[in-house]
Amino acid sequence: MTRLFAALRAATLLFLLAVPAVWAQPEQISYDVWEEVATRAEEAVADADASTEALEALRSEVSIFRDRLLTQQNAGDPRLTTLQSQLAALGQAPEDGSEPPEITARRAELQRQINELQAPLLRAEEAYNRADGLIAEIDEIIRSRQTERLLQRGPGPFNPQHWAPALTSLVQPFTEIASEALANWNSDVRRKALTDQLPLILLLFGFAFLLLFRAPKLIDRLGAWLRNKTRRGTGVWRTLLSLLRLMLPVGGLILLVVAINLGGLLGARGSEIIFVLPLILFVVLVARWLAAETFSTDDEINTIALSQQRRTEARYYVNSLSWLLALNQLFSYLVEIGEWAVETQAVLGFVIHLLCGLVLFRLGQILRHAGPHDLPEDAPQEESAYLSFPSRLARMAGQAAMLVGVVGPILSAIGYFNIAEAMIFPTVMTLGLFAFLLMCQRLMRDIYHLITGGQLDESQSLIPVVSGTVLTLAALPVLALIWGARVADLTELWARFQAGYRIGETQISPTDFLTFIVVFLIGYTLTRLLQSGLRGSVLPKTKLDKGGQTAIVSGMGYLGVFLSVLIAITAAGIDLTALAFVAGALSVGIGFGLQNIVQNFVSGIILLIERPISEGDWIEVNGQHGTVRDISVRSTRIETFDRTEVIVPNADLVSNSVTNYTRGNTLGRLVVDVGVAYGTDTRKVEEILYKIARNHDMVLMNPEPFVHFKGFGADSLDFDVRMILRDVTKILVVKTEVNHQIAETFKKEGIEIPFAQRDIWLRNPEALSGAAQKPAAPAPVSETDPEEHSA
Template identity: 35%
Template sequence: MRAQQFPFFPLRLLLLLTALALTVAAPAQEAERPDLETRIAEWEAVNERASTALANDFRGRDLESVKGDLREMISAAAAARRSAEARLAAAEQQLESLGEPPGEDAPPENARIAELRAQMQRDASRHEAMATEARLVEENGEKLLQEIAAWERARFRAAILERKPAPVWPSVWLAAGRDGVALAAEVISAPLRWWQARVEAGTSWQQLALVGGVALGGLLLAWPLRLWLLRRYGRDPEDTDPSYARRLIAALADGLANAVLPVVVLAAVLLVLAWQGLMTGLFGLMAYTVGGAVAGFVLVLGVARAALSPHRIAWRILPVRPEHIGALLTAIRLLTAVMAVSLTVLVTAFFSGHMTDALEATVFLASTTAVAILAGWILSPRFWTVSVEASQEASAEGAETDATAAASEPPADAREARSWPDRIRGLVRLVVMAAPLLALAGFGRLAFFVQSRLLGLGLIAALAVLLRLAAREMLERFFMRRRRQFGLSGDTTEGGVRIAVFWAGFVLDLLLLLPIAYAVMLLFGVPLTTITLWTTQLLTGISIGNFTLSLADLIAAITVLVTGLFLTNLFRRWLSNRVLPHTRLDIGARNSVAAGAGYLGVGLALVLAVATLGVDFSNLAIVAGALSVGIGFGLQNVVQNFAAGLLLLIERPIKVGDWIIVGGNEGTVKHISVRSTEIETFDRSSVIVPNSDLISLPVTNWTHKNRIARVIVPVRVAYGSDTAAVAETLHRCARENRDVLRHPAPTALFLGFGDSCLNFELRCFIGDTDRYLDVRSDLHFAVDQAFREAGIVMPFPQRDVHLQGGQDHGPPPGTTSAPSRPAGASGGGPESGDAPE
């Protein structure tokens, strides 16, 4: 009886463990449902509050706090949905392991199994409901965020397009003057009121000392760092012909030393002031605004000086005419100052509550007019030349007039090459200079927005172009230094490096495009909520049936594939160069092992990439099975060659380095791939032979098992020669050749009697087939020389040709009938004793 019950013991143990697990998990599952219902109720309340705030234009709620609550809710709902989906998948897997329930005609199912099945079905239904409810909450939150983003865009457009009084009437200017005087009075009295507030609050000198200490410490740290940057990466006065990448690095070091470091010190001081709470009221607002304006002024001016390099011509990275560098720097300095002052006035007036319509209209008109004049001056064609090289050459010549003339009259090719940058610069200049007309009509915000965004877009584009050019040059230098490691050496080094730079630069362009796109969107006022939603949708992807294709998964899959291929290539090279040469395998076996490892690595990388992409392998197997028929018919030759290539790598009837003859092609095997085999002939031409031909056609392999080959030298000697002497001479010629093997020993064979000669053959073996033609040629030379010294004659065939025309009626009249005889012949027939020829 026990023997009969023993086979059911594993099933009973499984049922017992499952029942215990369900018993233990039941209270947790029962408690989980109310907890989820409570959380869903809270999430619905968050959605309701956000919807109410949106309907009221956020008059009673802070916009950022509402968006923060929605993001937290979406994140929590997504986590709950993923957890429920994972549990649902586990429950469905357990149900699948139980199999299908018995049919109507089948015996009834075991009670415990039926109870277990029912419990699993209830769990699956509960988890599915939980996932659905969490998904609905998540979708409602995302929809609300989209509506908030649309509201922000609409509010931004309305604010930009809002029209103020046209500053063409004297009344507007008078009202602006009164408002400006009131603002100035507030600004002048702000420091005194701030100091009185600080005295009343009991500001300690320790706080002020901390601010001063931070400023002093920042200067003490920044100054040595500045000197180190300029000394290590700055411009070298002795280098008169630096590369573009070196110039850009020097400009970057100059910008960091003279622009970024001062801004960092100033930002540290402002942060300490904000942390201490010392700057309050209107004076605090003015301090932070002026500090930001000063930081922007220093940053822009420092970067401009670094790019223009007014004192070192060879290190310039912008195509500026050398005679106008001083004027251009002055224009940039004035433009930056105007923008800084305008922003300071606007921010101070707006946040202090003194911004009136008249004051705003006049300030925008004045600032946009000044920006239009200065920006039009900066973008004038007289400042710019064809290229950086032209700027340097004009400076090196030292002839300002000639350089100006040459730059103003560029050749036709140069005009055509720079037509599109000139057109873009001219269009930007026209729009910037026409913007004050909008301000004059009352659209000051729109005018200022257009001017500032176009100038900012120009700066972003210039930085992007400079970084791209520098990255391309650095990539070219990198691949030129590492060309052997990347397999780019040889006669095609330049072309291979160019291709490698192109594709690596293409990847860098894609990586550079993403932050540029985000910067441009932020610059043109796209709300951060909209950008976040677009990014989420882009990363989340689109659903195609049960498969979701997202950019994040695609990037991850491409990264896994490229990394896998790179590691496979490294492993194959390490195996070929470091491991296999130290084994007893021949070169063909080593190539087969390395190729097999490469194919295995590529296949593994593809599988991992597909798995990272989220493709279900079961569906992939179904698709592969459906396509197998089409592959069998449409790609029959490809599949046949692929299978033959695998057989060649496994059976190795031929291998790399073998000397083979197939289909009239003779040469050395250079490479065996999965589709074809490359044979290099002795004429140094490559013959690509399909692998199926190497399997189905006869192949002569001179080096299949070993590299020993037999050399046959046929020899003919005249009748009457000493045959023993001939054989000995042939043996001696073979023995004296150092490439001829002693075992098996060379042999001289007397094959028979020919028409006019005695036929011999010298047969010997050599150890390396690569020496086949050389040994055969050496033996021919040796035999010819030995026969000459021994007086052995090698005859050549002789034939007597008689030409007859029609019937023979005897000799013509007047001639004798005696037959002609060869020279030196005597007698008239065989009896004369003539030896046969």
């Protein structure tokens, strides 16, 4: 619990440190005071006897100076840039000394002013490096001490010599408290003071009992009233009321402790210990609240898929862990104030560790069965694939809890008390943190339902993913503190971020990052607005076709993004000159590896400029027919008539032959072939075909249809009808309708459409007469030419 409250303090401290440094005015630094602090820090680092608390205090002072030095280092005089540009305008002094004296004097004066302005910056930079080095040395010493303490082996809990002192130490603090209370009661002065404070004490007792026993029932009634009055958002009210029900009993216990302390009966020892009771109650109530929210009996608010029986067991074990955690907090406090010896802590701590290990192992077994219908541990992979993220997380947490539940008590039994302490209770608090995150994500869904009135579909919405990511990032510092990280470690990460990173000769600070992001977002937004205006207002009023409009809008988007990145880099002051050498070295390899991508990219630009094809065109490429749906810089998406998507690299559209059936217009030619039997009046056939073609709505009369008498075929007289259609995309529909009309008209006029006929001639037919007596080889069959043997 000490780590938990340290985590809360650290979160508050990080929030206060997160105020942008660009808004703070640079504070003047007293280098005399800094020299004194730095000297003391160097002496403490050199002195191996300095306590960890003293080192932490010195580190805090040095860190404050380092932040001020960084602020002063970044807040340079704007005149410095102007002077440097003036000096650069004068150029280098000629080697032969032929420069006019006034130019030489001016150059020297500018250099003198630049040196004066750079002196404070150089001094701040030197002091900053010194402070940074001192902080690194102090952190190294503290970490080494923590590691030594963690690996230190203490007395074993199975030594019988430690059992009797442990039992005596267990009851000794409470015996001393009772003795102090009895002695104070026998004092007339104490009893008179109690009598004077009795009205206030009774009032506090009344409020305390009201908050402890009466307030929960009133909260339940308020929840029932809200559920009856509101049709939606009951999940939000339920969570808020559960938080209120958590805090009110803690407030009642605090009032009760204050009332007891006002009586004056408790001595110094009792006053120290009694104020730990609200903390213990808070731990227990938080655990009960998380257990009720995570393993609820209501299926609608249950975050982990478990059966009702397993949920009940899980709540029982979580409540047991809460009491063990609270008891360990009390024991740790007694050790901290010097009431218990190390041997007593080892014996009593082992009992707590063993009980926590057993409860963690059993709770881990329950969590390993999380999933729909309590999937078994050896469930097939295809069934486990349907587990939700909370259930997967619960299964992994269950396996970790089982491992800690076995290893922790074993380490405590062999004397590694600190390692066991650092494993068991952080595991318990980590499980509580995971449960809190799942509850917060469920609260997000309830808030969405309260605002919109609809249920949040997690499979089709990014809200759960975004909220889960934000909650996870916010929980990382707390998780680090739970597992032993210091507050100084987190503040050091923030200090490193403030210091920035060096790319080449350029130091990129958080202000540069922020400037780059803001400028790029502004440029990107303006580009999208410009594209929207062109697409919706300007281009539709021009004579450009749809493909040309799309090309202009796409080109404007690429140009806008490129300019946004360029302007953002310039505004942030990022000098990428140093990266030119690296880019030059990598350009050859990248050129060979990405030549196809670059080729397609250039081809895409050519397609957007020349526009040989446009969106909506019917084209044929690589044997694929389809409609162009999208043209990007790398590839073109074509939708075939089978409703499949074909991704064609732009290089194929530029270098290969492409047939565009609808380029510029939708006119196209249809050719229908037909044959009639020999002996048919060809003039009559021609007249019928002309009539059919001219009477169709989709056929143009200019140019008019043409009937072509192709010639004399093997089985028929061959004709074809050539028609220009006003919409070539309807070619199959028109062809089908024309064929129907030709078949119906020919049938009505008695014109025969022949089909191929063949005669089969057998050689040596007399050999078939002996087929019944003996098997004979099959006679050769020959197919004669129909021109030699007609039907």
